[in-house]
Amino acid sequence: MIDQKFEDTGDKALALANAVAGMPEIIQAMGEPDPSSVIQPLAERLRVKSKAEFIVVTNMSLIRFSHPNPSNIGKPLDGEDAQNDQKVLNGEEIRSIAIGSLGHTVRGKTPIYGADHRQIGLVSVGFLVQNIWNQMYTLLLKIVLIGAAALIFGLGGAYLLSGHIKKQIFNMEPHEIAFKTQEQAAILDSIHEGIIAVNSEGKITTCNREAKKIMGIEGVEVNGREINSILPTSRLLDVLKEGVIHKDIPMLIGDTLIITNRVPVYAMEQIIGAVATFRDKLQLDQIDQRLADIGQYADSLRSQRHEFMNRLHLISGLIEMKEYEMVRELIEEVNEEQRNLLNFFLTRIHDSAIVGVLIGKLHRAKELGIALVIDADSSLPDPCPHREIIVTILGNAIENSLEAISGTNMTTPSAITVGFHDESDRLHISVHDTGPGIDPSLGAAIFEDGVTTKGAGRGFGLALLTRLVTNIGGDLSMECSPSGTMLKTSLPK
Incomplete structure (x- = not known):
């Protein structure tokens, strides 16, 4: 803004100089014997009106015909801006800042041409630099005051706004x-x-x-x-x-x-x-299934406890009756049963988790009066692949068979047979029961979520098994016949 102010003042000085140089009175007076008598009063009137510091008119010899100080009229320019004066005498227009007899000024200089278009002198117009700065100081003061007011207003607004924002962000810091x-x-x-x-x-x-x-x-x-x-x-x-x-x-x-x-x-x-x-x-179903298995294990332990308590009571009664031979035979029978069961599992099924499920289901089936048989030809590889899936399959399938058989009034002996068949690249698992079977109208829909004959909130077990088996590249199928239902599973090893 300061640079622009000085540039505008220089343009104003040059424009005023051009105006004076083009005035007919000035041009005509330059050829008279006493030019200053006409030029001085005219130049002073213009200087006062334009608030210029000086308007000086000279001939080609740089003799002054006008000056704010009349004593300088008739004297040559003092040479403080001689270089620019020579350029003007050569026909150039000049804007400059120089120090003269009247002080530090912004100047505009232009040649004067006569009627015959020959240069006959020059005009120099100047404005004090101090006056320009005085105008700038006033403007700068206004800017500072406005800026200070805006700053105070902005700080007050920022304080109020920050308080409002902090309320919205629960008074937390960044x-x-x-x-x-x-x-x-x-x-x-x-x-x-x-x-x-x-x-x-x-x-x-x-x-x-x-x-x-x-x-x-x-x-x-x-x-x-x-x-x-x-x-x-x-x-x-x-x-x-x-x-x-x-x-x-x-x-x-x-x-x-x-x-x-x-x-x-x-x-x-x-x-x-x-x-x-x-x-x-699927994850939720797995959690539900595990919780269900835990409940089944608890039931199995409870059933096993009852069974052994009954045998202990029997042994206690026989001892009271001094039937020691019968006590011995009963203990040997129980021991033989457990030994045969454990020997079978240890030689054929090595995985402790699967053995645990089967033992639990054996006791639960015995409590319900249902025979649970493990196929004598069954075998599992060691280590067992997909242990978690096999545990889920056995728990779900055997429990479904127990529910199906115990929920009917069948007169024929009921049984559940579990088989494991280990092949070179596949592992086959089957669970066959002699229950009433599944409604044939359900068809393949029995493997879908929510499809069941057991009431609301059921029907997710087989759907869960289907997804578990399918995700590892296995197959799951079900066969129904008058002799019962068989669930077959084939898993890749």
Whole structure:
């Protein structure tokens, strides 16, 4: 702004010099015997009106015909700007800053041409630099005052705004917000449930690692994208619109069946977003199955305890009756039974987890009056492949057979036969019972989620087995006949 002010003053000085040089009175007076008598009064009037420091008119010899100090009229220019004066005498227009008899000035100089277009002199107009600075000081003072007022107003506004913002962020400092953000991200990525959150516009604001894993988009940045472009079946937009909570809803994501919960997020009684949490139903079914197996093991132990308590009571009674030979025979019978069972398992089935399941089921079947037989030709490789899956298969299949047989009034002897057949590249498992069988109308649908004849909340065991076996490249099938039902499983080794 200062540079512009000096440049404008120089332009003003030069424009005024051009105006004076072009005045007919000045040109005509330059040829008269006493030019200053005409030029001096005229130049002074213009100087006063324009607030210039000086307007000096000279001839080609640089003799002054006008000057603010009349005593300098008739005297030559004092040579303080001689170089520029010579350029003007050569026909150039000059703007300069120089120190003269009147002080430090911004000058504009231009030649004067006569009627015959010959140069007959020059005009020099100057404005004091000090006057320019005085004008700038006034302007700068205004700027400083306005700036100070704006600063004070801005500080007051910033104080009020910061207080308002801190209320919204619960008076937390930036480092506390950063810590909370990192903590939340760590928590979201450490839990085993998928979580997706959207804002009121349906754009994703949060999507944790487990959610990306289930959706098959690991490593993809989804924040800020429309939920329908990532998961069209999420129904989070319906939750945003209706504000209704969805609990334990099954949903299919790709080839994965999940159980999801969807809830709206409220702030100031307005829906500002929605959150969906979901988990692979296969994992939930595995947890349910393990819990069920634990319950079955407890029942088996209880049954075994009752059986041995009964035998102890029998032995106690025989001892009271002094029937020592019968006591000996009974103990040998029990011992032989246990020895034969353990010898079979140790030689044919080496895995302790599978042996534990079978022993538990043997006692449970005995309590129910059902014969559970392990095929004498059965064998399992050591170590046993897919142990967890085999345990789940045996627990589910044998329990289904026990329920099917115990829930009927069959007069014929009932039995369950379990077989293991080890081949070079496959392991075959079969569970055959002499129960009433399964309704043929169900067909292959018996392996689907929720399909059952046992009532609501059942029908997930076979569906779970199907997914477990299929995921490792195995086969699962069921054969029904008047003589019972057989579940066959073939697993790759």
